[in-house]
Amino acid sequence: MSKIFGAFLNNETAIRRIFARYFRREEDVEDLTQEVFIKCFAAEMKTEILEPKAFLLRSAKNLAFSEMKKKVRTTTDSIEDSGGSDVYMDEAGISAETQLDTRRKLAALSQAIASLPPNYRRAFWMRKIEDLKLAQIAARLDVSVSTAKKHVAEALLMCEAHLRKQGYEPGEFGAIPAVKSGRPNGDGAVYAIAGCGGGASESDSDA
């Protein structure tokens, strides 16, 4: 489990309290709490975080502040627009409800990755989030290509188990509106009809 995920689970109540002070609706508190996790976990995958708890709480306060500013701005003209770049998701054309749903699922997916052991987590992140190929992942992790492949494959299985444990059916995720996906979710047929492109077969000796 990642440091941020561990610190998040240990301090979830404190994070909720930060939002609960300013937002009365339980959905808002829940949504923002998940947003904090998503942001901090994403940061953690980029750089090691030395003080995960402080990082989470600071991120939560920043988010509470930027959200409150938005809210105040809508109710009074007296606060100047400071133009903070606090919107990360492409909100165009997506209803608030859909967006909420998307964020919940994003949080669930993030937690699934965060719960993996370190090398599996890095391999899976590079493969699915950074879209690297196995050879690149192998080079970065300094392991063989087949080890990288095993990490990614096992990470997928662990993620599935994690999501099921959290009450998600993998089928549900197909319903996510494509916010920013590079390509539509494929189905099995893609592999059956994909032509017989040449290319050397990848070595797979040590199973």
Added chain:
Amino acid sequence: MPDQKSIDAEAADWLVRLEEDNVSAADRVAFLAWRGASARNREAFERLLKVWGAFDEAKVLADYAVSDENTELLAKDAARARLGIIGRRSVLTGIAASVAVLGAVGLSIVIKNNLSNPHRNSFETAIGEQQTIDLPDGSVIELNTNSHVEYAYLNNTRDIRLLRGEAYFEVASDKERPFTVQTPGGRVVAVGTAFTVRLNNDSEMDVLVAEGKVVFVPEDAPAARQEIMAASQAATAVSAGQTAIIKKDVESVDIIEPEALARKLSWRQGVLAFSGDPLADVIADVGRYTDIVIEIDDQTLRDLPVSGYFKIGEVDEMFEALEIMAGLQAERVGAKKVRLVRMAEAGE
């Protein structure tokens, strides 16, 4: 027959291999053979493919990772760790610390037993303190910040005096012994009810009734019990869900919405709650719980609507909440003085 776990492992392995660019024709044929070998193979593969596809939605995480905000937080994280700074730094830390001392002693109250009258008990709270007092008959007094109450139980009366501040009274029903709260401005009489009395000054008070009914008896009314009861028949009653301003006599009685009532009573849970209240009122209310003087120089800020709630006694958090709720910054201008300014104007 292979177990589900090994089927899943094979399916995952195929999936990851087929997602590479350099899939050989031999591998594709081998995959089709594997998939066609059993319905369970096909099921496992399609199921895992959905999970795999779901993570395409998570690609936005890559954008989160390089957001300006995260870059800034990461820089702070590294700096903090390097300097070994523990805890939050704030311009208000000094002030907060001085008030924290007040908060810490807040739980121990000053009980003065009046020796000249052993039946009269006195309870006082300092600024920022709160205290719950259990009375012999099962009634309860909850004393708010900077308040002073005395009580004396005699054979046929329950005689309470609110000398300063604000108190919530939860009165055990006893028709034979009226529960009277004497204030400098007059008496409030209850039989079985829950209400607060807050002294605004020597001659004016707010009465808020949560349950039952209370009556106000002006100061010049007769003192004897029968006479109080008789007078109370004629006196103005304040009922549950109403709030009254009393100055010599009842000045006004208003119905209060349940949500507003809950907010007015939220101090009993150690919380101050506001819903669109003008900043000036919020400051006045917050000011009751701290010895720090809070100023607003910019008069246009006085009507700024403020919503939210925060814990009494956590003064640092109160300012932080005001910062966040109203976009204001608290600047320390003296040992016991803070000025609220708009965020952008604050000199850092």
